[in-house]
Amino acid sequence: MRYLPLTADDRAEMMKTIGAKSVDDFYNDVPVSARLKGPVPGLPNHVGELEVERHMTKLSKKNRAASDGPFFVGCGAYKHHIPASVDHIIQRSEFLTTYTPYQPEIAQGTLQTMFEFQTQVAALTGMEVANASMYDGSTACAEAAVMACRVTKRNTVVLSGGLHPHYADTTRTLCEANGIKVIQLTPAVDGELELSKHVDDAACVIGQTPNVFGTLTDLTPVADAAHAKGALLVTVFTEVVSLGLVKTPGEMGADIAVGEGQSIGVPLGFGGPYVGLFTCKSKFMRQMPGRLCGETVDADGKRGFVLTLSTREQHIRRDKATSNICTNSGLCMLAFTAHMTLLGDNGLTHLATLNHEAACDLADALAAVKGVKVLTTRYFNEIAFETMKPADQVLAALEKHDVIGGVRASRLFPGAGMDNVIVAAATECCTAADIAAYAQALAQVLA
Amino acid sequence: MTMNSTGRPTSISANGGSGTDVTVSGSKGLLQAEGLIFEIGSSDKTGVDLPKPKGTKSRLGGVTRGAPSGLPGLTEPEAVRHYVRLSQKNYAIDLGLFPLGSCTMKHNPRLNEKMARLPGFADVHPMQPQATVQGALEVIEELADWLMKLTNMPAVAMTPKAGAHGELAGMLAIRAALIARGEGEKRKRVLVPVSAHGTNPATAAQCGFIIDEINAAADGRVDLEDLKSKLVDSSDVAGIMLTNPNTCGLFERDIKAIADLIHAAGGYFYCDGANFNAIVGRVRPGDLGVDAMHINLHKTFSTPHGGGGPGSGPTVLSAALAPYAPVPFITKTADGLRFVEHHSEAPDSFGRMCAFHGQMGMFTRALAYILSHGADGLRQVAEDAVLNANYILARLKPLMSPAFEGYCMHEALFSDAFLKDTGVETIDIAKGLIDEGYHPMTMYFPLVVHGAMLIEPTETESKAELDRFCDALASIARRAVQKDPSLKTAPHLAPARRLDETRAARSPRLKWTPETPTMKAAE
Ligand SMILES: Cc1ncc(COP(=O)(O)O)c(C=O)c1O
Numbered sequence: 001m002r003y004l005p006l007t008a009d010d011r012a013e014m015m016k017t018i019g020a021k022s023v024d025d026f027y028n029d030v031p032v033s034a035r036l037k038g039p040v041p042g043l044p045n046h047v048g049e050l051e052v053e054r055h056m057t058k059l060s061k062k063n064r065a066a067s068d069g070p071f072f073v074g075c076g077a078y079k080h081h082i083p084a085s086v087d088h089i090i091q092r093s094e095f096l097t098t099y100t101p102y103q104p105e106i107a108q109g110t111l112q113t114m115f116e117f118q119t120q121v122a123a124l125t126g127m128e129v130a131n132a133s134m135y136d137g138s139t140a141c142a143e144a145a146v147m148a149c150r151v152t153k154r155n156t157v158v159l160s161g162g163l164h165p166h167y168a169d170t171t172r173t174l175c176e177a178n179g180i181k182v183i184q185l186t187p188a189v190d191g192e193l194e195l196s197k198h199v200d201d202a203a204c205v206i207g208q209t210p211n212v213f214g215t216l217t218d219l220t221p222v223a224d225a226a227h228a229k230g231a232l233l234v235t236v237f238t239e240v241v242s243l244g245l246v247k248t249p250g251e252m253g254a255d256i257a258v259g260e261g262q263s264i265g266v267p268l269g270f271g272g273p274y275v276g277l278f279t280c281k282s283k284f285m286r287q288m289p290g291r292l293c294g295e296t297v298d299a300d301g302k303r304g305f306v307l308t309l310s311t312r313e314q315h316i317r318r319d320k321a322t323s324n325i326c327t328n329s330g331l332c333m334l335a336f337t338a339h340m341t342l343l344g345d346n347g348l349t350h351l352a353t354l355n356h357e358a359a360c361d362l363a364d365a366l367a368a369v370k371g372v373k374v375l376t377t378r379y380f381n382e383i384a385f386e387t388m389k390p391a392d393q394v395l396a397a398l399e400k401h402d403v404i405g406g407v408r409a410s411r412l413f414p415g416a417g418m419d420n421v422i423v424a425a426a427t428e429c430c431t432a433a434d435i436a437a438y439a440q441a442l443a444q445v446l447a
Numbered sequence: 448m449t450m451n452s453t454g455r456p457t458s459i460s461a462n463g464g465s466g467t468d469v470t471v472s473g474s475k476g477l478l479q480a481e482g483l484i485f486e487i488g489s490s491d492k493t494g495v496d497l498p499k500p501k502g503t504k505s506r507l508g509g510v511t512r513g514a515p516s517g518l519p520g521l522t523e524p525e526a527v528r529h530y531v532r533l534s535q536k537n538y539a540i541d542l543g544l545f546p547l548g549s550c551t552m553k554h555n556p557r558l559n560e561k562m563a564r565l566p567g568f569a570d571v572h573p574m575q576p577q578a579t580v581q582g583a584l585e586v587i588e589e590l591a592d593w594l595m596k597l598t599n600m601p602a603v604a605m606t607p608k609a610g611a612h613g614e615l616a617g618m619l620a621i622r623a624a625l626i627a628r629g630e631g632e633k634r635k636r637v638l639v640p641v642s643a644h645g646t647n648p649a650t651a652a653q654c655g656f657i658i659d660e661i662n663a664a665a666d667g668r669v670d671l672e673d674l675k676s677k678l679v680d681s682s683d684v685a686g687i688m689l690t691n692p693n694t695c696g697l698f699e700r701d702i703k704a705i706a707d708l709i710h711a712a713g714g715y716f717y718c719d720g721a722n723f724n725a726i727v728g729r730v731r732p733g734d735l736g737v738d739a740m741h742i743n744l745h746k747t748f749s750t751p752h753g754g755g756g757p758g759s760g761p762t763v764l765s766a767a768l769a770p771y772a773p774v775p776f777i778t779k780t781a782d783g784l785r786f787v788e789h790h791s792e793a794p795d796s797f798g799r800m801c802a803f804h805g806q807m808g809m810f811t812r813a814l815a816y817i818l819s820h821g822a823d824g825l826r827q828v829a830e831d832a833v834l835n836a837n838y839i840l841a842r843l844k845p846l847m848s849p850a851f852e853g854y855c856m857h858e859a860l861f862s863d864a865f866l867k868d869t870g871v872e873t874i875d876i877a878k879g880l881i882d883e884g885y886h887p888m889t890m891y892f893p894l895v896v897h898g899a900m901l902i903e904p905t906e907t908e909s910k911a912e913l914d915r916f917c918d919a920l921a922s923i924a925r926r927a928v929q930k931d932p933s934l935k936t937a938p939h940l941a942p943a944r945r946l947d948e949t950r951a952a953r954s955p956r957l958k959w960t961p962e963t964p965t966m967k968a969a970e
Contacts (some may be wrong), residue, residue: 001824002819003556003824003906004828005910005912006909007910012832013910015834018834018840020854023833026834026855026856027726028854029698029700030726031700031735033703033705034734036728036731036824039728040596040822040825041726042596043593043596043821045821045822045824046819046824047557047819047824052562052815052819053562056562056568056811056815057565058582059567059582059586060567060582061567061569061582062583063580063581063583063781064575065567065570066570066572066575069526071572073574073575077574079572081554083494083495085523087564089527089534091560093537093539093540093541094537094541094542095530095536095753096539096541096555097539097540097751098538098539098545098754099547099755099886100544100754100755101753101754103538103877103881104539104880104946104948105881105938105941105942105945106941107537107538107754108533108539108943109536110755112483112533112536113754115483115957115959116483116484116485118957118958119483119958119959122958124518130958132755135608135757135801136608136802137802138801138802138962139608139612163759166801169799170802173773174800175729177622178655215635216507216508216510217510222635224646227720245511246507246510246512247511248513251513267569268570268573268815269563270568270572270580270803271803271804272803272804272807272808273608273757273759291755292957293957294951294952294956295957296947296956297950298944298945299944299945299946302944303962304946308948308951308955309952309955310952313645315644316645318649318658319649319651320652321652323653324611324646324647324653325609326610326644326646326660327609327743327752327757327758328755329755329758330752330753330755331751333755333756334753338530340518341484341519341521342493343518343520344491344519344520345490345517345519346490346520347493347494348497350497351497354500356506356512357501357503361926377506378506378509379506379902380506394585394867395576396578396607399578399579404575404579427872441763
């Protein structure tokens with residue numbers, strides 16, 4: 001076995017040192033009825049690299065990769081180009097094969113990247129503090145709702161009709177378990193400002209911009225309305241690249257801002273692992289979930305970094321912790337920070353501009369197709385549009401033209417009467433030819 | 448041939464060896480000093496070349512960014528150097544034994560990395576039409592099948608994103624089952640041993656349960672009498688969260704009795720499977736009466752820890768809990784595999800616990816690992832992991848103080864009893880190991896053992912590496928008993944000296960700010 005260094009002689013010699021007769025001696029505490037005499041039945045034995053590669057490659061070929069042709073799927077995960085050096089950096093042994101930096105003297109590499117990440121995320125969102133990552137945007141959203149209840153000592157959270165339904169469902173699951181009441185507003189392409197009407201007695205209202213239909217909303221009026229009633233504003237984004245151009249959560253007066261960081265540095269990967277971003281005002285710092293890295297000095301007075309404020313966390317506070325999270329998204333955090341470092345402010349703004357232009361071009365191209373109505377009016381890189389035909393049929397027909405045209409709203413919100421609506425995203429990866437191919441195929445499908 | 452050494456000094460001259468490590472650059476030989484990106488980069492630099500925007504349209508509707516982020520960029524050569532220099536300040540499995548108990552720091556096979564990066568896995572979108580991702584669904588199904596067979600459990604929830612998230616899945620399933628029985632309001636008490644990992648009580652609390660701690664017996668297992676006393680009035684008991692093998696590195700020999708007691712009391716048995724590496728292929732938790740157990744793919748199944756994540760925590764479920772599993776899950780239809788994504792299609796499900804379908808990137812890695820090992824190799828994994836730990840226990844027993852008598856499972860646990868009256872503490876032993884070129888063991892956990900030192904070597908260490916480690920730790924133990932003062936200030940040879948954690952927590956600086964004075968001297 002290529003991964004097991006002990007030889008038969010080693011094992012025998014070690015047994016002698018231990019004074020045991022066989023490994024069975026070590027398993028003496030296992031109830032007799034539960035002791036397996038040999039390998040688990042019904043499963044094959046070990047194979048070499050070649051066989052594994054053959055099998056996995058065969059399975060991978062059954063999937064249509066985003067880069068295989070025109071591709072316009074968004075809704076919480078976005079196809080972006082990742083610089084080659086990012087993957088090189090995250091595959092450095094010293095980053096890939098190390099653990100949570102609990103021993104800071106030999107983990108300054110990880111810790112400094114965390115500190116840089118926290119600074120970048122705070123600057124991008126315009127918020128005061130950021131943590132060192134959550135599992136993904138949806139769990140960050142759920143934790144934000146629970147945290148808002150802790151902070152305000154209230155027990156109701158209100159979710160906008162434009163919040164990604166997976167985020168809404170994830171939040172509801174955690175809230176219900178905590179005895180928190182969840183009010184979910186009706187799905188709507190442009191519904192975020194509705195939140196202002198539901199601030200009374202709420203711990204927080206949660207709005208998304210750009211929302212799941214692509215709509216951008218300045219949530220400042222919601223922040224004002226919420227604050228006037230002692231509620232918090234939690235903002236959500238699923239497309240972090242938008243922050244290169246759009247008004248930030250901080251500028252809108254958000255108290256907590258969470259989002260998905262996948263778009264910077266992390267491949268689509270069929271939905272995970274991703275990297276949840278979690279930020280808030282400094283006054284709520286001690287109520288945050290997750291790990292935080294802080295600056296300090298070592299015994300020689302040299303600058304260094306450590307995990308800090310851990311009295312919030314499960315390993316110290318146990319059942320009183322702010323969250324149960326332990327393992328987070330470390331390596332995806334590194335990918336994010338490395339890609340962001342390669343971009344810089346100008347690079348990000350530039351990238352965001354290209355995304356926005358691609359979406360404008362897509363919207364114009366689709367709007368020119370007979371029978372298409374574009375529903376989103378203010379957007380970044382994603383739009384919703386409606387046709388006269390059921391979206392599932394349209395998307396299936398587009399697939400025959402090798403165009404993966406987006407997500408049907410009925411998959412997001414079944415039974416919401418949005419059967420003919422499609423949500424489509426365009427990024428810097430979509431060429432003019434891709435967009436033309438989409439419009440052409442759609443014209444044929446709708447004809 | 449001998450080397451021509453004319454004019455070339457080959458040894459340090461009497462006055463040439465400088466005795467000081469102060470350099471103008473701040474670097475020490477191969478160890479390069481490296482500033483923060485905010486100090487070395489600038490916002491007009493970039494490591495990406497993008498096409499020129501056309502600069503025509505804007506449909507942002509005025510929702511535009513006010514102030515720029517001002518974040519610095521670096522060109523590719525500068526960025527690569529920045530991260531490679533930083534990487535060299537980290538310890539890693541690829542450098543040496545990483546005996547962090549409870550964390551299973553085993554070798555991460557590179558084949559897994561290669562498989563995860565196949566475009567058909569890495570470049571597919573979670574929301575693209577399901578007909579175009581049948582291979583991805585097959586991977587999930589195949590891995591799920593292995594996990595169910597290895598545990599002899601009838602169902603598995605694949606979406607949890609780490610161990611703690613798997614605990615949440617299991618406890619939410621228990622909560623849903625109790626509600627379905629009409630006992631949701633009544634049964635709120637969850638029994639948790641004092642030795643449990645912090646995530647166990649934290650998770651139970653997140654599900655609205657009340658934690659009732661049970662004591663450890665003198666032999667490191669659950670105190671069965673204490674457990675029984677907590678079940679005298681059991682009408683409010685929801686279940687137990689028990690780690691097995693437990694956090695002391697021991698198999699809970701009364702596990703079946705415990706399962707029976709809990710079930711008789713009307714509760715469920717959540718097993719924390721963080722230590723599955725000790726028993727994989729030899730014992731199936733389903734044969735022990737378990738109702739739910741998470742499996743950390745980043746432990747037993749070798750997906751890289753990545754400096755703190757990502758992980759993956761598939762959670763196997765008994766028939767009693769399976770109906771309450773989270774969405775999405777996969778079903779077989781005439782058209783192939785399909786996700787059940789919505790609560791409306793699975794009304795008993797407790798709902799969704801994250802966006803999309805779980806940690807696919809970890810599934811491909813774990814499956815490659817599992818196929819590589821096969822049923823025979825996985826059994827050998829457990830046996831070698833346990834053998835290695837017992838070898839360390841046997842070699843260090845004469846010098847250190849084992850926390851409990853007898854053999855251990857995959858980790859060897861010591862208390863600080865052997866340090867009594869030396870002035871040396873567990874943390875000093877840990878920091879001493881750093882100077883010897885090792886990552887320290889887990890320290891001060893589990894809480895039931897004073898000054899705990901938990902050593903988990905895993906199966907991917909050779910005997911020579913184990914011997915080297917034991918020699919190093921033995922010498923530290925001897926120095927400790929001799930009250931060697933240099934241990935109190937160790938490490939001396941690491942990239943950083945001991946860091947002031949109190950200062951970090953007292954006035955938290957969680958991000959770089961331009962005003963930050965470079966701190967040259969300790970206060
Ligand atoms: C015993 C035990 N339980 C639970 C966990 C939590 O797992 P994770 O970090 O994957 O959330 C860990 C590991 O950190 C552990 O050691």
